[in-house]
Amino acid sequence: MNKRQFVGFCLALLCVASCGDSGDTAGGVTSITYWRTLAGASGEAQDELVRRHNESTPTIQVTSEYQGTYSDLATKLVAATAARSGPDVTQLGTFEIRQFARSGALVDLRSYLDGEDGIDRTDWPATMAQAGEIDGGIYWLPFNVSVPVLYFNEQAFADARIDGAPKTWDAFFAAVRALTVREPDGTVRRHGLALWNITWPLFSMIWSEGGELTTRDYATITLNDPVVVRLLSELQELVREGAVVLPDRASGGHRGAFLNQRAAMILDSQDAFGEIFGADHGFTAGLAVYPSGSAGTVYAPGGGGLAMLATCPESKRAAAWSFIRFMLAPEQIAYYAKQTGYAAYSGRAQAAAGATLAEPRYAVIHSALPNIRADFSVNMSPAIRNAFNEAYQKILVDGASVQETLDAADAKAESGIQRELGGR
């Protein structure tokens, strides 16, 4: 091959490459890339749903790609968005919804939701239907919804003569003390409660006692609400007494402490199902919803949802929406709930799940659904989230003054939210 022939060959190759299909649509088949998080059963169930989708819709073929934890996924989405590449549809935690939506990284799904091929949301919990609403648009739809649940060591309860899970927060604090077991030399052998190093479980506690941390529009931030001060003071006192421990994540965290019987209770979500009920840990774990407070029963849900990325080309958005609709259909949500323990959050999904929900653990989770308040305002603002989390740890780890720390956190969150809202 001489030089001229070589150049000609290269040009021909280029032509073939550029005239060929980009991989998005070929032979009437649209390819959709779906990025997901969650490993184990929660990941496998998603892949199974994708397989079922591809089987039922030959014209839309979805590729599911695992991208690590929620935060790994978010980091990769940021990089992909900056590079104008990435998936068409993604699973997304609650932390990123607002930031991504306001930056134009997500597609407003309202027109799809309310359109001809929309989704009937009348049987969704009201707050859940609005959870992904930002500045009038809807950018996120719930998929794997988790509700807060209390895990307890049944033997420890029996030893302490506590009959069943506490029904109120006051009874809960009393149980924490009663469940704490000490060695003859005074050192704690088993704590009553191991706390998570994130503040999510506190939201339910605060709301059900009538407290607030912020309004949804961030007009009023109240990290130093008297209810927050009272509850954190109580927890601080319990930490001082040795009844509550805040283990570090690297050493196994609160779940590790519970499984190793170093703590009799943990406030968690059904995300821990597999870890707690999937193996024999030498004791029987019980499950209950969180206690109620003086203002009633309110549960802060967690988990993740689905979103369409703005980098998804217009030509593929209908296919991307079709996939989202498939994933959120009652049958799929019911299947996912059965496989993973996440909540079948809509009425029709619960009906589709059928007898599974009669199983005691599922019954506990689904009994919480009428009382969920899907308000992710704290999660969605890094300024408020970080200020509150920092205060929480200062109070419980360093034993700092509760009122002063929360006042400082409130001021910090106020100035941070001004910046986030663009009023710098």
Place this chain on the structure above:
Amino acid sequence: MKARTKTSPFWRRDRREWATFLAFVAPNALLFGAFTFWPILYSVWLSFTDWDLLRPTNRFVGLANYIELFYDSGFWRVLFNTAVYTISVVVLGQILAFLLAILLNVPLRGQRLFRTIAFLPHVTMTAAAALVWVLLLHPQYGPLSALYAYAGIAGPNLLVSSTLALFAVILVGVWKETAFASLLFLAGLQNLPRDCYEAASIEGAGPIARLRHLTLPLMTPTIFFLAVTGFIQATKAFDAVAIMTEGGPVYPSSSMYVYHLYVLAFREYRAGFASAFAVVFFLISVGVIIAQFRYAARRVHYGE
């Protein structure tokens, strides 16, 4: 030929030589330009904006990020943590490495095995090493807790203390730095001129005097090299922080500068502010390295 060189501009002369020069330099220059210099310059530009990593556009905010940084308690805390970590790792690591190298230089049976073991921490991935240290420091199941229990004392729980967590991270850094530095010190010790030592011994110099007046001055090039590379390495500490403490408890009690940068940019989506952090850190690093070289010019003996 002479007349031609007088009238032609210099780039026309030796055209072939220029072409060769460019052919060799261009690939590197392009790579450095694209992946080192351009990002640095772009970071400087971003530090004057409020970019959130997601928006296609950004707003020019002048010096606002730098002013905010100056008043930000997080900045001073991570700067302090990084300084403590770097000094501890470089100084403590070198002292331990030097002592270890002296031991490894002693002719013993199984010397090679000891040297391999001593060097192992350096080739171990920091993430893996950090995980092992988490287990070692585990308050209930770690071997250190068993030691404390044996001694009848309640040992400190490093990873759950906002005042001690930094020391847990330092421990891993020193452990790794000691391994690397000991190998270089060992190589340095083996290359020391024997005749100087013989002469010193004849003159009546004892082991301490030989160490102070011969070994240490002759080892200054190695010490200097390790000080510079150790500084660069230590200031980039990230993995151990991410695995062991995530900068907490009570963030940023054990966070480091680079980890904090990551948190600002990728967790809080404040790329503009994070860029201001990066620029300040770049200037501090360059300043420290210049100071190291100036000091070295006076104190490092290359044996001329």
